Amino acid sequence: MSLIPADRFRTFAPKATAGTREALEAAAAANGFSGLVLAHWLGQTFVESAGFTTREENLNYSVDGLLKMFGRHRISEADARKFGRAPGRPAHQNAIANIIYGGEWGRKNLGNTEPGDGWRFRGGGEKQITGRANYREAWHEHDPDTLRTDPVASARAAANFFVKHGCIAPALRDDVKGVTLKVNGGTNGLDARIAATTAAKKVVGL
Structure with a gap:
């Protein structure tokens, strides 16, 4: 069975492309994500990427x-x-x-x-990777635009961040706030992250 079934993913993220789903599934499989970990990863990346519609940070602030x-x-x-x-x-x-x-x-x-x-x-990619050090960790210090344009590179970097930055343990506890602190450094958008993670659980069959 698919880790991220196409029909459920379309309901969860109707504006995302098929290529995005395939890239996310490949990155999840490569990192052994399933169950709660996969749901929390999808929920967080959904919020970071505005429903998988952008891979570039919007800085058009008032x-x-x-x-x-x-x-x-x-x-x-x-x-x-x-x-x-x-x-x-x-x-x-x-x-x-x-x-x-x-x-x-x-x-x-x-x-x-x-x-x-x-x-x-x-910020670039589904995770909105930010800063030279984090781009280096995501293998794109020397070609940062790739992280903002390529779905495979973006998904792979988002999964790598989730592993390297301590998100697995709180995800296994089903602790959205704990995962958010690791991902965001604070609790920005916590309500949206809770809602997205709840919806993502249905995608992965929880």
């Missing part, structure tokens, strides 16, 4: 959205007003990425060491 999401320790109010989305003006996503993922915070937390690394290594 001024208030930037300050609320990242805080003034990551972006000043002046920079938020300069680069954030405003009436009649889209956000300057390149500049935003280099600010929020750059500087000392980016060096310490993401391994971003070069000018432009914030944008170069912005």
Whole structure:
């Protein structure tokens, strides 16, 4: 039996492509994901990728959205007003990425060491892998765009992150909050992650 049955997956993620499902299934099989682990992985990646519809982080934040999401320790109010989305003006996503993922915070937390690394290594793939160090771990430090465009590379990186960053143990406990802390570093979008994981359990037959 398929790990991720096509008919159930279509109900779960109606906007996802068949190629995405196949890539997810191959990555799950390669990493031995099944049962609760597979359900939690699918639930988390569903939220991270907006229902498997994007592999690239959307940084089109409003001024208030930037300050609320990242805080003034990551972006000043002046920079938020300069680069954030405003009436009649889209956000300057390149500049935003280099600010929020750059500087000392980016060096310490993401391994971003070069000018432009914030944008170069912005969120990519189903997991929204972020930062030079995490792209290196996902085998795409030297070709970051691949992670944002190729479904096989994206799914493989998402599964690798789930294993390497301690997500298996809380998944086996059916602890969505615990998995979210490992995936997100906080509890951003927890309600959506709970709902997606509950739906993903039906996909895998739980």
